[in-house]
Amino acid sequence: MGAAPRRLAAIVLLGALCCCCYYTQVSRAESVGYGELEEEWRGEVVQLSWKPRAFHIKGFLSEEECDHIINTSKPQLEESLVVNSDTGKFMKSTVRTSLGAQFGRGFDAVFRRIEKRIASVTMIPVEHQEGTQVLHYVNGQKYDVHYDTFHDTVNSRKENGGQRIVTFLMYLSTPEEGGETVFPFADLKVSGPGWSECALQGFAHKPKRGDAMMFYSLTPDGKVDPASQHGSCPTLKGTKWSATKWIHIYPFGMAPPTPDPNGCEDTNESCAEWAFFDECTKNPGYMLTGCKKSCKTCGPAAAGAQAEHSAGAKEALKTA
Numbered sequence: 151m152g153a154a155p156r157r158l159a160a161i162v163l164l165g166a167l168c169c170c171c172y173y174t175q176v177s178r179a180e181s182v183g184y185g186e187l188e189e190e191w192r193g194e195v196v197q198l199s200w201k202p203r204a205f206h207i208k209g210f211l212s213e214e215e216c217d218h219i220i221n222t223s224k225p226q227l228e229e230s231l232v233v234n235s236d237t238g239k240f241m242k243s244t245v246r247t248s249l250g251a252q253f254g255r256g257f258d259a260v261f262r263r264i265e266k267r268i269a270s271v272t273m274i275p276v277e278h279q280e281g282t283q284v285l286h287y288v289n290g291q292k293y294d295v296h297y298d299t300f301h302d303t304v305n306s307r308k309e310n311g312g313q314r315i316v317t318f319l320m321y322l323s324t325p326e327e328g329g330e331t332v333f334p335f336a337d338l339k340v341s342g343p344g345w346s347e348c349a350l351q352g353f354a355h356k357p358k359r360g361d362a363m364m365f366y367s368l369t370p371d372g373k374v375d376p377a378s379q380h381g382s383c384p385t386l387k388g389t390k391w392s393a394t395k396w397i398h399i400y401p402f403g404m405a406p407p408t409p410d411p412n413g414c415e416d417t418n419e420s421c422a423e424w425a426f427f428d429e430c431t432k433n434p435g436y437m438l439t440g441c442k443k444s445c446k447t448c449g450p451a452a453a454g455a456q457a458e459h460s461a462g463a464k465e466a467l468k469t470a
C-alpha cells in the first residue's frame with residue numbers, strides 16, 4: 151500500500167483546484183493521453199549509465215498495480231497472442247510463440263493510469279507507446295541479448311510509429327537470484343557479490359518489485375545505440391515478472407485518417423496497429439474492406455506493398 155493512497159489524495163486535490171484551467175485546455179489536446187486520468191507521480195529517477203542511457207525509476211508501481219498486472223496476465227500466460235481485428239483484443243495464434251501476455255494500449259483503467267504515468271516520466275505522449283508485454287520467468291528462463299530497435303525499413307516507417315526510442319521495463323516481482331537485466335556492451339560493468347554470473351558480463355540492473363528501469367535504444371542524435379543491446383539473465387531462484395512498454399519516435403498505431411479521393415481509407419483508428427500485427431493477412435475479411443489504407447489494398451503498388459508490410463510485421467514480432 152504505502153505511497154499510493156497519499157499520491158491519489160494529492161491528485162484529487164490538484165484536480166479540484168485546477169479543474170477549470172484543466173478543462174479549458176482539454177479541447178486543444180484532446181487526442182493526447184488519457185485526460186480523465188490525471189495524476190501526480192513524485193517518485194525518484196536515478197541515472198544508472200550513459201552508454202546505454204539507462205535510468206532507475208524507484209517505486210513506480212504500487213503493490214496493487216503489480217498484483218493487478220500479474221493477475222490479469224496469469225490466465226493468458228504461455229499462449230501466443232495477437233490482435234483480433236474485430237474486438238481489438240489479443241487472442242491465441244500460432245504466429246507468436248513467446249511466453250507471456252500482451253495487452254493493447256488502454257487495456258483497462260489500471261493499465262491506462264500506468265501508461266499515463268509512463269508518458270510523464272519518459273516525457274513522451276501516450277500515443278507513442280505500444281501495448282504492454284508481460285513476461286514470466288522461472289527455473290533458469292532467460293531472454294537472450296537483443297536490440298529492441300527494428301532493423302528493417304518497414305517497421306521503422308513513420309506510419310508504423312517509426313523507430314523505438316525508449317524501453318520502459320517494469321518489475322512486478324523480486325526474483326531471489328538472477329533475472330537481472332544485463333547490457334553486455336555497456337561501458338560499465340557490475341562486480342561484487344549478489345550478481346549472477348550472467349550479470350557480471352556487463353552492466354546489469356536487479357529487478358525489484360514496483361521499480362522500473364528505462365533505457366534509450368537511440369543516442370541523442372537519433373542513431374541506434376549498440377550499448378542498448380540487453381537481455382534477461384536466467385532467473386535462478388524465485389520468479390521474475392516484468393512488464394515492458396516500447397515507445398516510438400512517432401505515434402504508434404494511430405495514423406490519423408487522411409481522406410482519399412479513391413476511397414483508400416481506414417474506418418477504424420486501430421487499423422494501423424492491427425495491420426502492424428499482420429491482421430491484413432490473417433483476417434482479410436474485415437481488414438481488406440475496413441482497413442484499406444493500412445493494408446495497402448488500394449493504389450497501383452498495393453499487392454507488392456502489402457507483401458512487404460506483412461514480412462516486416464512478422465520480423466517485428468520476432469524482434470519483440
Ligand SMILES: *[C@@H]1O[C@H](CO)[C@@H](O)[C@H](O)[C@H]1NC(C)=O
Binds near residue numbers: 214215217218221
Ligand atoms: C490478485 O489475485 C490474488 C489471488 O487471487 C488476490 O488475493 C488479490 O486480491 C488480487 N489482487 C489484485 C490487485 O487484483
Ligand SMILES: *[C@@H]1O[C@H](CO)[C@@H](O)[C@H](O)[C@H]1NC(C)=O
Binds near residue numbers: 235237417
Ligand atoms: C474500432 O474498433 C474498436 C474495436 O472493435 C471499437 O470498439 C471501436 O468502436 C471502433 N471505432 C470505430 C470508429 O468504429
